[in-house]
Amino acid sequence: DAMVIQNPRYQVTQFGKPVTLSCSQTLNHNVMYWYQQKSSQAPKLLFHYYDKDFNNEADTPDNFQSRRPNTSFCFLDIRSPGLGDAAMYLCATSRDRGGHTNTQYFGPGTRLTVL
Amino acid sequence: AQSVTQPDIHITVSEGASLELRCNYSYGATPYLFWYVQSPGQGLQLLLKYFSGDTLVQGIKGFEAEFKRSQSSFNLRKPSVHWSDAAEYFCAVTGGGADGLTFGKGTHLIIQP
Numbered sequence: 001d002a003m004v005i006q007n008p009r010y011q012v013t014q015f016g017k018p019v020t021l022s023c024s025q026t027l028n029h030n031v032m033y034w035y036q037q038k039s040s041q042a043p044k045l046l047f048h049y050y051d052k053d054f055n056n057e058a059d060t061p062d063n064f065q066s067r068r069p070n071t072s073f074c075f076l077d078i079r080s081p082g083l084g085d086a087a088m089y090l091c092a093t094s095r096d097r098g099g100h101t102n103t104q105y106f107g108p109g110t111r112l113t114v115l
Numbered sequence: 116a117q118s119v120t121q122p123d124i125h126i127t128v129s130e131g132a133s134l135e136l137r138c139n140y141s142y143g144a145t146p147y148l149f150w151y152v153q154s155p156g157q158g159l160q161l162l163l164k165y166f167s168g169d170t171l172v173q174g175i176k177g178f179e180a181e182f183k184r185s186q187s188s189f190n191l192r193k194p195s196v197h198w199s200d201a202a203e204y205f206c207a208v209t210g211g212g213a214d215g216l217t218f219g220k221g222t223h224l225i226i227q228p
Binding site for chain 1: 147159166205214216218220
């Protein structure tokens with residue numbers, strides 16, 4: 001089945017130690033998104049890629065970066081994780097933008113713990 | 116700016132009873148509306164979506180939702196809930212571009228025997 005895959009499902013890192021989260025998709029979608037979801041809160045968009053074009057949300061901290069080396073993969077890099085960055089990180093994809101093509105499909109998420 | 120309000124933080128329903136989860140949105144143009152469900156520790160699963168056309172949309176797992184433009188609402192319904200429906204439900208809105216979804220704060224559904 002075509003799907004969105006996130007690895008690892010659980011990640012533990014130390015305060016200030018860089019960490020990378022991975023997302024891959026077999027849907028061949030043009031757009032990939034990263035959301036942060038803190039405990040008991042709604043997901044919040046960090047940034048997205050439309051093909052190779054990176055689009056950052058205005059309030060996303062500089063500590064968060066992303067890479068998309070090809071259509072299938074997208075990475076979330078947290079350069080110096082703080083305790084406040086502990087959250088579930090959700091990757092989503094959509095076929096394109098505009099109308100029904102903007103339906104977003106989510107991966108299972110990566111739960112990040114910062115010690 | 117777009118926003119979504121889910122007025123009910125928690126709802127408790129008896130198994131077999133009907134369910135309605137409320138969602139109100141604020142969006143300047145034609146909205147694209149979604150309902151997602153999230154089980155504990157899991158990602159979001161799409162239940163249904165509304166883009167245009169028939170204002171009553173059918174989704175997976177027996178859910179449906181009705182778009183009412185005059186009330187800026189997109190309420191989710193199910194005629195008879197099952198214990199497996201216990202989860203967090205998110206209503207979301209987006210526009211026509213590659214914008215991210217703006218989510219409501221979610222409604223936690225509890226099913227009692």
